[in-house]
Amino acid sequence: MTESATLGLFGLGTMGSALSLNILEKGFSLHVTNLETEVVGEFVKEAEDAGLAENLHGADDLAKMVAAMAPPRAIILMIPSGAPVDETIEKLLPHLAKGDTIIDAGNADFHVTRRRTAEVEAQGFTYIGMGVSGGEDGARHGPAMMVGGSPAAWSGIRDVIEGIAAKFEGSPCADHFGPDGAGHFVKTVHNGIEYADMQLIAETYGLMRNGQGQSPSEVGEVFERWNKGVLESYLVEITAKVLQASDTETGGPAVDVIVDAAGQKGTGRWTAIEAVRLGQSANVIEAAVAARAWSSEGEARAAGSAIFDAPRGDLELDEADLEAALLVGRIVSYAQGFRILDAASAEYDWSIDYARVAEVWRAGCIIRSSLLGDIAAAFRGDLPEGQLIFSETFAKLISEGLPALRRVVGAAVAGGHAVPALASALGFLDTMRTKRGTADVIQAQRDFFGHHGFVRIDGRRDQHGPWWD
Ligand SMILES: NC(=O)C1=CN([C@@H]2O[C@H](COP(=O)(O)OP(=O)(O)OC[C@H]3O[C@@H](n4cnc5c(N)ncnc54)[C@H](OP(=O)(O)O)[C@@H]3O)[C@@H](O)[C@H]2O)C=CC1
Numbered sequence: 001m002t003e004s005a006t007l008g009l010f011g012l013g014t015m016g017s018a019l020s021l022n023i024l025e026k027g028f029s030l031h032v033t034n035l036e037t038e039v040v041g042e043f044v045k046e047a048e049d050a051g052l053a054e055n056l057h058g059a060d061d062l063a064k065m066v067a068a069m070a071p072p073r074a075i076i077l078m079i080p081s082g083a084p085v086d087e088t089i090e091k092l093l094p095h096l097a098k099g100d101t102i103i104d105a106g107n108a109d110f111h112v113t114r115r116r117t118a119e120v121e122a123q124g125f126t127y128i129g130m131g132v133s134g135g136e137d138g139a140r141h142g143p144a145m146m147v148g149g150s151p152a153a154w155s156g157i158r159d160v161i162e163g164i165a166a167k168f169e170g171s172p173c174a175d176h177f178g179p180d181g182a183g184h185f186v187k188t189v190h191n192g193i194e195y196a197d198m199q200l201i202a203e204t205y206g207l208m209r210n211g212q213g214q215s216p217s218e219v220g221e222v223f224e225r226w227n228k229g230v231l232e233s234y235l236v237e238i239t240a241k242v243l244q245a246s247d248t249e250t251g252g253p254a255v256d257v258i259v260d261a262a263g264q265k266g267t268g269r270w271t272a273i274e275a276v277r278l279g280q281s282a283n284v285i286e287a288a289v290a291a292r293a294w295s296s297e298g299e300a301r302a303a304g305s306a307i308f309d310a311p312r313g314d315l316e317l318d319e320a321d322l323e324a325a326l327l328v329g330r331i332v333s334y335a336q337g338f339r340i341l342d343a344a345s346a347e348y349d350w351s352i353d354y355a356r357v358a359e360v361w362r363a364g365c366i367i368r369s370s371l372l373g374d375i376a377a378a379f380r381g382d383l384p385e386g387q388l389i390f391s392e393t394f395a396k397l398i399s400e401g402l403p404a405l406r407r408v409v410g411a412a413v414a415g416g417h418a419v420p421a422l423a424s425a426l427g428f429l430d431t432m433r434t435k436r437g438t439a440d441v442i443q444a445q446r447d448f449f450g451h452h453g454f455v456r457i458d459g460r461r462d463q464h465g466p467w468w469d
């Protein structure tokens with residue numbers, strides 16, 4: 001796409017319609033269409049009502065939209081990941097001309113984005129995989145955007161993307177992170193961290209609600225206070241709001257009428273799978289994915305609560321301890337996200353700029369928080385062993401908060417409260433501060449049953465133990 005490319009968008013759902021209004025508001029012309037045609041008319045009416053329809057062209061279907069667009073064209077897809085994207089690309093390709101660009105702006109498995117990039121570009125078109133974060137409000141008023149594609153593809157869309165992106169102190173929260181799947185992978189890891197942070201917040205809520213008998217609105221007030229301090233973030237802000245909301249039918253807390261089964265569309269799972277595939281572990285993110293899966297087993301959990309009748313001891317935790325525990329958990333989840341980015345960047349030769357990732361996440365996206373400026377600064381400075389948790393700033397915060405995390409997890413475990421993500425953060429930190437661990441025993445076991453050999457402490461490799469004598 002060049003600067004003069006005609007812009008189109010397919011998929012006027014929650015994200016696509018909000019992003020379209022954002023694009024129009026920033027003064028760009030836009031062609032739109034949707035699978036269900038009547039949605040197009042509804043959207044055009046919405047844009048007219050908002051005074052944003054001057055540069056808008058609605059079309060009944062994809063073929064008509066492409067025909068109405070002067071080449072070169074750049075067509076944004078904002079539709080569910082997987083088969084819908086493949087089917088849409090297949091429908092789109094016969095109508096495109098050389099030099100046209102397809103931008104998949106939905107969430108996508110980056111392996112699939114790599115495959116699509118190769119297939120589409122082999123036919124002479126340009127393909128961009130772009131992660132967009134910020135939910136509906138972000139898409140409407142300025143999301144964070146993570147772009148993957150060739151440098152030429154990025155330079156062709158840069159003006160539009162930076163124009164519609166969230167701004168942090170005037171700087172656009174959008175950047176190009178590498179070729180093909182790099183942008184979608186950065187977005188996937190963003191979502192993995194999102195899962196972890198949401199789970200850590202939910203566990204902290206649970207300790208106050210179930211362990212200390214605080215009402216949702218009381219806990220909401222605690223989160224509201226925390227949002228003015230070190231935990232300042234979008235997710236803590238919205239948690240304070242949802243916990244203080246009342247159900248319009250019962251008048252009781254809104255959260256109490258919601259079934260405790262978390263949905264998941266796949267991005268958290270993709271992050272965990274990729275971490276393990278890359279020989280990593282992001283155990284806080286993995287715990288969050290697991291917790292969502294277990295949450296959907298409501299009937300089994302109900303049966304388990306009757307069989308084990310586990311006592312849920314009364315907790316008396318300091319609010320400051322809970323705040324510090326949540327902060328340390330959050331730091332670990334960010335750190336684990338960046339460890340996966342690092343492993344993938346090495347594996348796929350992406351050279352991802354981690355400081356820029358942190359900067360792009362400072363506004364517009366779901367995991368924006370006051371920590372991200374410090375994370376960017378840490379990546380620009382000296383990072384011992386390349387580990388975010390060892391940077392001066394974060395080592396200090398972790399050292400200060402670790403005793404509180406230990407007290408919170410200890411009390412929760414003793415009282416029978418499930419805190420898989422908080423406990424995982426503690427397990428990770430305790431492991432990472434243990435000079436000599438217990439994998440010597442694992443190596444001995446492997447050698448015993450499988451002749452796998454081990455490295456002696458003097459450096460000699462392929463050694464065997466005395467077990468078979
Ligand atoms: N909601 C969010 O907070 C965020 C979502 N995303 C991603 O953005 C993308 C869109 O999500 P969202 O707007 O929430 O989804 P919605 O369900 O609100 O909208 C989905 C859109 O995709 C269209 N669609 C559905 N199935 C097909 C298909 N088989 N072929 C072509 N078009 C189809 C729908 O058309 P129709 O109207 O005809 O049904 C609709 O326009 C997804 O990839 C999602 O993961 C990314 C960041 C945040």
Ligand SMILES: O=C(CO)[C@H](O)[C@H](O)COP(=O)(O)O
Nearest residue numbers: 133134263264265266267366
């Ligand atoms: O990308 C997003 C936010 O960043 C989407 O809202 C996504 O749907 C969230 O994931 P899940 O539906 O699995 O909770």
